[in-house]
Amino acid sequence: MLSITNLQVFYDHAVEAVRDVSLEVGAGRIVALLGSNGAGKSTVLKAISGVLYPEEGAITGGVIAYGGRPIGKLPPHEIVRLGLVQVPEGRRLFDTLTVEENLLMGGYARPAGESSAAMARIFGMFPAIEAHRHRVSGYLSGGQQQMVAIGRALMGEPKMLLLDEPSLGLAPQIITEIFQAIRRLRDERGLTVLLVEQNAQLALSVADYGYIMERGRIVMDDTPQKLLANDDVKEFYLGVQDGGERRSMRDIKHYKRRKRWLS
Incomplete structure (x- = not known):
């Protein structure tokens, strides 16, 4: 349904926020786009929705196709009419x-x-x-x-929903209710969802597939089961070391980025 190939986005003609990002979102699936703050996740959503311009952002390379049709140059209202709607971060x-x-x-x-x-x-x-x-x-x-x-x-009545950090700042009980609703939208109505989240455990609990972004590019993608079993994902996104020991938040905040995918 949605295909992104080698997407490149710059802000103010100077700052490269997204570099050669490629991903696929199949119809009736929930796909999670994960990564730390500033990784470029929200920029990808804004590029899809056609709303980069308020922040002096622009697509400088690559193709965004929805239903086989390139949409990278369409205005936001036309993208919405095609059935692709975003729920922005911060409501x-x-x-x-x-x-x-x-x-x-x-x-x-x-x-x-x-x-x-x-x-x-x-x-x-x-x-x-x-x-x-x-x-x-x-x-x-x-x-x-x-x-x-x-x-x-x-x-x-969108065909595809783009959700940007829906759990941000919410109580655990409310988060559970919202994510149960997201799952029902897929299961009962066949709605397609691209879900941007920092909470990897939460997002992968409902997703059919996941991508991880770092420094503006995709560094890993796989099924939720394989991502959750990956040692790097467990250490850097779930805070778990070898042996199942959970790292302290202080350790997580001060780790040196030695991810194998950036070496």
Whole structure:
């Protein structure tokens, strides 16, 4: 469904943020794009969605194809109409609008009757926000805002969802609920998902395949089972040393990057 070949992205014609990234996302699959902060994951999503320009970013090489059609030069609204919708990091709701109004914005191009049915499905998926449907979204909790953000994206009945750090800053119970919903969207509706996450264990628990980015390029890709069994992934992303001993956060923050894939 989505194919990226040798993608290169620069910011302000000077800073190379993404270098020769290639990946595939098949229809009806969840693919995780993992990596530390600053690895280039969000830049890949912005390139796919056509929203690099506000930050003086530009695609300088490679091809992004969706359904066999190159989309690297399309404006964002045309990409959305093709069925590819992003949920950005930090939710980015219309804070002064109510929950219901935010959802309606996501389905603005749909007939009123279809929007009502879509909203009912979203409230069924996230019952925690239905009671707040007439509340201004800026006053919701972080978890409720994330549910509204995902719901707003789903209002347009997308074929593929791009999720940027959906677990960021949320309580464990809310994270579990959101990731259960992501899994159901794949299993019950066949929705395709490209999931960007720093939490490797969490992302790989729902993914069908995973890629790891470092310093703007893909350094490893495999099934979740093989990635979770890899010694480098266990040490640098799960904080586990040989023998199953979990490293302290202090050790993780101060390790020297001796990853074999960067040698």
